[in-house]
Amino acid sequence: MDAPHTNSLSGLDLLASAVILLDGSGCIRHVNPAAEHMLDSSLKGLQQHKLWSLFVNGEQLETVFNQAMAQEFSELRLDLTLERAGRESLQVDCLVSVLDNRATPVLFELRENVQQLKLNREERLFDQSQANKELIRNLAHEIKNPLGGIRGAAQLLEMELPERHLRELREYTQVIIREAGRLQTLVDRLLAPHRRPHIVGDVNIHEVCERVRSLIVAEFPDGLTIRRDYDLSIPEFRGDKEQLIQAVLNIAHNAAEALTDRIANGDAELTFKTRVSRQVTLAKIRYRLALDLHIIDNGPGIPPEISERIFYPLVSGRDGGSGLGLTLAQTFIQQHLGVIECESRPGHTDFRIRIPLP
Ligand SMILES: Nc1ncnc2c1ncn2[C@@H]1O[C@H](COP(=O)(O)OP(=O)(O)O)[C@@H](O)[C@H]1O
Numbered sequence: 001m002d003a004p005h006t007n008s009l010s011g012l013d014l015l016a017s018a019v020i021l022l023d024g025s026g027c028i029r030h031v032n033p034a035a036e037h038m039l040d041s042s043l044k045g046l047q048q049h050k051l052w053s054l055f056v057n058g059e060q061l062e063t064v065f066n067q068a069m070a071q072e073f074s075e076l077r078l079d080l081t082l083e084r085a086g087r088e089s090l091q092v093d094c095l096v097s098v099l100d101n102r103a104t105p106v107l108f109e110l111r112e113n114v115q116q117l118k119l120n121r122e123e124r125l126f127d128q129s130q131a132n133k134e135l136i137r138n139l140a141h142e143i144k145n146p147l148g149g150i151r152g153a154a155q156l157l158e159m160e161l162p163e164r165h166l167r168e169l170r171e172y173t174q175v176i177i178r179e180a181g182r183l184q185t186l187v188d189r190l191l192a193p194h195r196r197p198h199i200v201g202d203v204n205i206h207e208v209c210e211r212v213r214s215l216i217v218a219e220f221p222d223g224l225t226i227r228r229d230y231d232l233s234i235p236e237f238r239g240d241k242e243q244l245i246q247a248v249l250n251i252a253h254n255a256a257e258a259l260t261d262r263i264a265n266g267d268a269e270l271t272f273k274t275r276v277s278r279q280v281t282l283a284k285i286r287y288r289l290a291l292d293l294h295i296i297d298n299g300p301g302i303p304p305e306i307s308e309r310i311f312y313p314l315v316s317g318r319d320g321g322s323g324l325g326l327t328l329a330q331t332f333i334q335q336h337l338g339v340i341e342c343e344s345r346p347g348h349t350d351f352r353i354r355i356p357l358p
């Protein structure tokens with residue numbers, strides 16, 4: 001590209017969106033730094049390549065380019081998902097403009113569509129959690145049936161043990177019986193949350209919070225300050241009050257446990273905060289109104305190595321933890337068509353329960 005031409009384009013370098021200039025054959029003649037960044041390549045590496053050759057599904061770009069060359073439009077806006085071999089696909093808003101310029105008659109402006117990206121991630125997580133639940137349920141059933149048999153057989157075996165070896169051998173059968181029993185309890189707990197909610201009436205979320213508060217106060221009477229920041233205009237909604245109490249309690253209980261050091265110091269804080277949100281998408285469905293209940297603590301935060309997996313069963317950051325508290329809580333909230341989200345950094349962990357409101 002000749003020097004004067006490049007200079008006249010230098011203003012493009014300051015743009016945050018990716019700008020790509022094509023010549024009459026669709027070859028890249030100029031890209032700004034944002035485009036180099038987005039396409040993960042330098043101007044040198046991109047020049048002389050046809051724009052659409054960079055993507056697995058570039059045909060649409062070629063079609064649009066041909067339409068631009070035929071002057072079928074002067075400006076066109078598109079939403080595109082550009083697939084790249086071996087790399088994350090690009091979710092972009094694309095603006096195609098026909099320029100009055102012989103050397104570079106067509107301009108593509110690409111802007112990464114973060115909103116779309118976020119939505120996709122949430123949808124993916126939701127699908128994943130549905131698939132996980134299915135897997136766990138099936139697995140739990142498969143384990144449950146033979147467990148009963150193992151335990152029963154060990155009990156029969158114990159009765160048949162010869163008198164003279166009873167003492168030593170009984171230790172072994174006891175291990176089998178005890179461990180089978182422990183697994184049985186675990187499996188029962190994995191299967192339990194899948195009962196349907198008992199929706200018997202309207203729930204007032206602040207009654208739920210107050211119940212949980214009194215339970216936490218009873219267990220942690222000293223060193224823990226509980227704050228309440230309620231929006232009392234929040235309407236009641238149909239729900240299973242017992243399930244909601246259990247869900248909120250599991251989250252608040254984790255918070256109180258994470259606050260052990262601060263409780264000893266006397267500066268532990270747990271906050272229940274309620275708000276209303278408008279136009280919310282929960283589990284892929286859009287609602288006009290939703291309840292946001294935040295349960296916030298000033299503890300050390302979620303250990304980074306498990307932060308992506310805390311809602312999975314059996315994931316625990318504590319010795320002796322079952323790793324089922326958040327799984328249960330998430331299941332109960334999903335049965336109310338809601339979700340639990342979490343944001344955590346040292347000193348501030350915020351679990352947000354979101355439930356659609358009428
Ligand atoms: N408020 C919190 N602060 C720090 N870590 C937390 C918090 N809530 C949950 N966690 C982490 O998530 C893990 C999983 O929680 P949970 O599913 O209730 O299982 P459990 O409490 O049996 O370990 C906890 O062990 C803990 O490491």
Ligand SMILES: [Mg+2]
Pocket residue numbers: 250253254324325326
């Ligand atoms: Mg817990």
